[in-house]
Amino acid sequence: MRFIGLLAVLLGWSLLAQAESLDTVQVPVDGRGDAQRQDALAEGLEQMLVRLSGQRDVLNEAVASEAASRLDRWVTRYDYNTLDDGSSALQARYDVNGLMAFMAEQGASVWGMPRPRVLLWLVEQGAGRGEMVVDGHPLYAQLVAQAQRRGLTLVIPKWDSEDLGRLNVADIRGRFDQQLRDASSRYPHELIAAAVLYQGEPATVSWRVLKDKSTLEDGREKTENDEEAVTALIDRVTDQLAARYAVKGAVSDLRTLLVVDQVDQLQDWFTLQQFLAGLSGMRRASLVQASGTTLTFGLDFSASDEQLRNLLELSPQLRACPDPAVAGPQWHYCWR
Known part of the structure; x- marks a missing residue:
């Protein structure tokens, strides 16, 4: 019994740590008055609803208006930040567990924890042999921001000498999955995403999500530019994973x-x-x-x-x- 009690304590700590990774949003503001603050908090709540349901159309459901009518109930703290360009943003933290329970009661889909870690190998093809989107690449900040917006747990490879010894960008374009799995083995992940962004008008991004030796989902998106292609990639991958892992069910007496x-x-x-x-x-x-x-x-x-x-x-x-x-x-x- 002491052991089971210890499990309960440790479990509570661990789930709290996971929840904290989803509970914060940052919204640009043009002032710090009451009206601007309330608008920003309402926008942040919409982001939280999308993040916690995994579905963008949750904002069209009754649960969104019901949650908005209780806005103060969900906000646990907020503060203001000055961004690198000198503009201001409101950073707000929301009650994740309370929101998920409310959404479940309202019959909305809920995508809770744990969420799969997705190791993303994204190649920007460009005019040459292709370049991996990793820390330091011009699209890296966009990639991280969009993943945070949707609550997608991304793992970005280092693309160092060890990776280069196992994999090259042609392997990702050519769908050589054994090389991809070998290179991925050093990183913690549950799923692997392989994507290639082709520049042009329109910009096109092709992607696949792999688990073990199977392809779970794939797709191809066309957008006006590279930044929108990154956003579309994150949205479509997250949409597909949420459709697979989010839960929307009625109460049952079965066990x-x-x-x-x-x-x-x-x-x-x-x-x-x-x-x-x-x-x-x-x-x-x-x-x-x-x-x-x-x-x-x-x-x-x-x-x-x-x-x-x-x-x-x-x-x-x-x-x-x-x-x-x-x-x-x-x-x-x-x-x-």
């Missing part, structure tokens, strides 16, 4: 029993419990039984089995065991 074998370390227990409890739509993940290296959890999940299995795929340690799955509401996984 899934998840049996996980080969969990033999204290840290593994904590990691598994942390992962399950933090999934979008997970109302409760209770440890029902511990026998040797086998743990059985009761999962009170608010949406479909398919959505739950999609979310379980986000764990790099969980895999469906090679034996046939147990029939009925009991699932059999192994820890690796």
Whole structure:
């Protein structure tokens, strides 16, 4: 019992750290009066609704107007910053957990934590052999800002000598996925995105999202310029991931029993419990039984089995065991 209590404490700290990565927005302002502040806070709330639902059209739903009518309820603090160009911005922090609970109650989609880390290899083709968009590239700041706007957890490669020894830009254009996976192995990630931006009129960006040896999503976007192409890339990738991982479900009395074998370390227990409890739509993940290296959890999940299995795929340690799955509401996984 002491161990389970320790898990609960550590879990609370960890989920708080994840929530803090989503809770802050920065909105440009042309003054610091009451009217400008309220307008900026309302705009920030709209960004939060899009970020936490994963869907841009959430602003057309009733939940958006309902949330806006309670604006002061969601703002936990705000301050003003002076930007590098001398202009001002209001930086506001919102109650992420309260907003997600409110959105779920209103029947809106909720994309909670944990969110998959997406390792992005983006090539700007240009007129030469192509250049990787990494720190120092003219499009890097746009890339980071747009990912933050949508709440997409990006990992940007270093593109140093180690990367260059395993991968070149032609491999990304040519879809040589083995080289891509080899180069990606040094970075923490759950998903890999490979994209090529072709300059021109229009600018075009082609992209794919990979998990293990499979392509989850792909697309091709045309825009007026490179900056808009980066925005379109982030929007489309985020839209597709949110459609896969965000949860919109009704309350159910059903409970899934998840049996996980080969969990033999204290840290593994904590990691598994942390992962399950933090999934979008997970109302409760209770440890029902511990026998040797086998743990059985009761999962009170608010949406479909398919959505739950999609979310379980986000764990790099969980895999469906090679034996046939147990029939009925009991699932059999192994820890690796």
